[in-house]
Amino acid sequence: ARSDRDMEQVSGAEVIAQALKTQHVEYMFGVVGIPVIEIAVAAQKMGIRYVGMRNEQAACYAASAIGYLTGRPGVCLVVSGPGLIHALGGMANANMNCWPVVVIGGSSERSQETMGAFQEFPQVEACRLYSKFSARPSSVETIPSIIEKAVRSSIYGRPGACYVDIPADFVNLEVNVNSIKFMERCLPPPVSMAETSAVCAAASVIRNAKKPLLIIGKGAAYAHAEEHLRRLVEQCKLPFLPTPMGKGVIPDNHPNCVAAARSRALQFADVIVLFGARLNWILHFGLPPRYQPDVKFIQVDICAEELGNNVKPAVTLLGDINAVTKQLLEQFDKTPWQYPPENSWWKTLREKMKSNEAASKELASQKSLPMNYYTVFYHVQEQLPRDCFVVSEGANTMDIGRTVLQNYLPRHRLDAGTFGTMGVGLGFAIAAAVMAKDRSPGQRVICVEGDSAFGFSGMEVETICRYNLPIILLVVNNNGIYQGFDADSWEEMLKSGDATAVAPPACLLPNSHYEQVMTAFGGKGYFVQTPEELRKSLSESLADTTKPSLINIMIEPQATRKPQDFHWLTRSNM
Ligand code: ADP
Ligand code: MG
Secondary structure, X not given: OOOXXXXXXXXXXXXXXXXXXXXXXXXXXXXXXOOOHHHHHHHHHOOOEEEXXXXXXXXXXXXXXXXXXXXXXXXXXXOOOHHHHHHHHHHHHHHHHOOOEEEEEEEOOHHHOOOOOOOOOOHHHHHHOOOOEEEOOOOXXXXXXXXXXHHHHHHOOOOOEEEEEEEHXXXXXXXXXXXXXXXXXXXXXXXXXXXXXXXXXXXXXXXXXXXXEEEEOHHHHHOOOHHHHHHHHHHXXXXXXXXXXXXXXXXXXXXXXXXXXXXXXXXXXXXXXEEOOOOOHHHHHHOOOOOOOOOEEEEEEOOHHHOOOOOOOOEEEEOOHHHHHHHHHHHHHHOOOOOOOOOHHHHHHHHHHHHHHHHHHHHHOOOOOOEOHHHHHHHHHHHOOOOOEEEEEOOHHHHHHHHHOOOOOOOOEEEOOOOOOOOOHHHHHHHHHHHHHHHOOOOOEEEEEEHHHHXXXXXXXXXXXXXXXXXXXXXXXXXXXXXXXXXXXXXXXXXXXXXXXXXXXXXOOOOOOOHXXXXXXXXXXXXXXXXXXXXXXXXXXXXXXXXXXEEEEEEOOOXXXXXXXXXXXXXXXX
16 A cells, blocks of 8 residues: 555645755855745745845845855755846856855746747856856756756865756655755755865975965855864964955954055065965956066965966965864974064054054044044944944945955954945845854844945845844945935036036935935934934944844045055056
């Protein structure tokens, strides 16, 4: 006789949900519609947290941030055609950042393929350029193995984006449960170590350095290398510089952190050890005049193809950063060594740090209104909880904010990243907040947005309010992209012609009340113009744990950075 189990049918949607659960996927972000609604419902029933967003791009940013924060990919669930295409931005950003994410896209029915089906698009091909792995299971029965492969590929080797295509006719197809073989959860990524001789060589180059510098990138953050890196810094007394998202791996206020002398540290170091940081535009390609022509680079990376990009390294350490840092520590345990403290290298770094910090403080203390960036960030920094996530994007907002806002914990800063993507902020903040609400209640997310950056995904404020997420949005508002006009100049300009003919492309509407986007959905909104108003609204927002808030901070429309030794991104300085 047949048992009940033999008769049991499962739908394609249920198979997907079960396969994701088996692979330990905890979070799914998406926008539902035909044909993926049933997948979201099944996932939620299976205990996967489902966060419904307002645009697939933001959903994909959120899912990828989960991958960076937890080491296990988040899933982004999207509908066919346009839904999938909106998610490509998120896949590209994740892939560039080396963050794991799995995108699941519904697609048109197989029987209608090439006939001009509803939202038909070559999705598997489209995703290939934005991912490490892109495939469609050949049947409902093969869904679990394809999902296992997608999850595994997203976290093994250099992490990145993966795509699984689900034809509409799979979703409600009922198959006998016995025909499905659920793969076991894939093993954690294998840990690789560098060759011993290379480790010895690296230690020897470090020992002989006159002006050493460690650079800590977001690869080190992803690798959870914080403990070993801190030991290396403290035991050998080496100066270190975090990259934007490497901030917090070792706390920003550590005495060996030379972030405030960034340009000088890069320019004069004779030995630089890169822990999970590529020599791309963020690090000025490792080339003069930003570096000494004969600087010795030691590269630590999990991706062999990265080693030797743009420079010829003195030593390459291919392996997991945490494991390789431990190998280096063993060398320095065997033959202890310390870089001499307070020598001329330290002196030149400290000198520069002091003068840079003084220049920022000077700008921050200016009493003129509207406020400048530095004034805003100094007041924010004073109240920032030590354990908060800082999400940030914008041009000056992000660049200046990064120098003032401190990170004390690893993987607590999220920003525009390797791809320089604007519009990531709200998705990232939502991911961090959903996770925080789950795992460490009380923890806050501070999302510092330029007014232009905020606009890309502003409607995600509804998502924030719907789930009542512990997010405080700060919109640093200068009425434009890079710079804008004040209200009077705007009015004056309109006299000379229609706005489409005369408004500078970088201008946005002056004095926009972005805080009303938050109040529209029941959150708290503040419009602030003075340091006192800023302080008060931020302390109220931090004290109120019952709802999210948005503080719209008006700053001088023409405010800029303090003078720089080198201009970011200008060709002549490459
Ligand atoms: P940043 O933007 O902070 O400079 P990048 O994204 O440029 O950082 O570099 C991160 C690097 O870290 C990538 O080259 C990636 O291959 C590497 N990476 C990621 N995870 C690991 C790991 N566990 N061990 C070693 N390297 C890693
Ligand atoms: Mg702006």
